[in-house]
Amino acid sequence: MRPLFDTHAHYTDGRFIDEFPGGPDALLREIFEGGVEKIINVSTSTEGSADVLSMSERYPGMYAAVGVHPSDAASEESLSAALRKLREMICADMKREGGRKIVAIGETGLDYHFQPVDRELQHSFFEAQLLLAEETGLPVIIHDREAHGDCFEAVLRHPRVRGVFHSFSGSPEMALELARRGIYISFSGTVSFKNAPRVRAAAAAVPEELILIETDAPYLAPVPYRGKLNRSDYAFHTAAAVAGARGTDTGRILDATYRNACRLFLDRSE
Numbered sequence: 001m002r003p004l005f006d007t008h009a010h011y012t013d014g015r016f017i018d019e020f021p022g023g024p025d026a027l028l029r030e031i032f033e034g035g036v037e038k039i040i041n042v043s044t045s046t047e048g049s050a051d052v053l054s055m056s057e058r059y060p061g062m063y064a065a066v067g068v069h070p071s072d073a074a075s076e077e078s079l080s081a082a083l084r085k086l087r088e089m090i091c092a093d094m095k096r097e098g099g100r101k102i103v104a105i106g107e108t109g110l111d112y113h114f115q116p117v118d119r120e121l122q123h124s125f126f127e128a129q130l131l132l133a134e135e136t137g138l139p140v141i142i143h144d145r146e147a148h149g150d151c152f153e154a155v156l157r158h159p160r161v162r163g164v165f166h167s168f169s170g171s172p173e174m175a176l177e178l179a180r181r182g183i184y185i186s187f188s189g190t191v192s193f194k195n196a197p198r199v200r201a202a203a204a205a206v207p208e209e210l211i212l213i214e215t216d217a218p219y220l221a222p223v224p225y226r227g228k229l230n231r232s233d234y235a236f237h238t239a240a241a242v243a244g245a246r247g248t249d250t251g252r253i254l255d256a257t258y259r260n261a262c263r264l265f266l267d268r269s270e
Contacts, residue, residue: 003037008214044069106141189222192241
């Protein structure tokens with residue numbers, strides 16, 4: 001079995017405690033024994049950042065992304081306090097013996113789905129985290145929900161920032177424009193949904209060297225598990241859906257996405 005790199009999951013989410021016997025640690029032991037080699041555990045707040053970092057320290061194959069989700073920005077004490085906490089975590093991690101665990105900033109971005117939206121607050125947190133990515137050299141994990149144009153413009157303002165649009169839902173044209181700027185595109189279980197032809201078209205369009213796969217666990221489980229608690233080993237089905245959209249075999253997609261994820265998140269020379 002080829003190894004799999006799940007580039008986006010939320011294993012501190014309460015659903016894993018409520019819905020899986022033994023909680024997330026029991027599930028992760030099972031997953032790491034079943035062919036999943038690496039996972040990025042992604043935070044949505046400064047408090048959550050400390051939690052995902054703590055969990056990642058228990059597993060050699062787990063890494064952490066620290067940041068503030070646009071929908072969580074209002075819950076932070078302030079932008080300056082959030083940045084101070086994130087910077088302190090990153091600086092401490094850089095001095096960690098035995099290898100760094102923080103491999104990305106995120107998830108951050110824009111989310112215009114739930115109304116009312118405080119766009120000014122979301123933009124300020126997003127911009128600040130893009131600047132933090134420039135400062136630290138870490139890639140950024142971008143959340144884009146019904147905010148394609150504004151997220152794209154933010155990336156254009158920061159050409160030195162490396163990163164990925166996670167759980168991509170934009171058009172093939174947008175995916176290609178991002179790819180031309182070296183931005184990675186990650187596909188979640190939505191690529192397998194019958195009502196997502198545009199996502200499959202984007203998966204077919206992106207250059208192979210810029211494709212990633214993810215679960216966004218515990219959400220967005222792929223077919224045939226749609227509606228169930230998502231988990232990292234279900235990303236094998238996502239890889240198969242991407243392969244189908246591209247007219248190639250699943251093994252090739254697993255190899256490419258594993259290689260791409262290591263290059264973006266673990267190769268410090270990029």
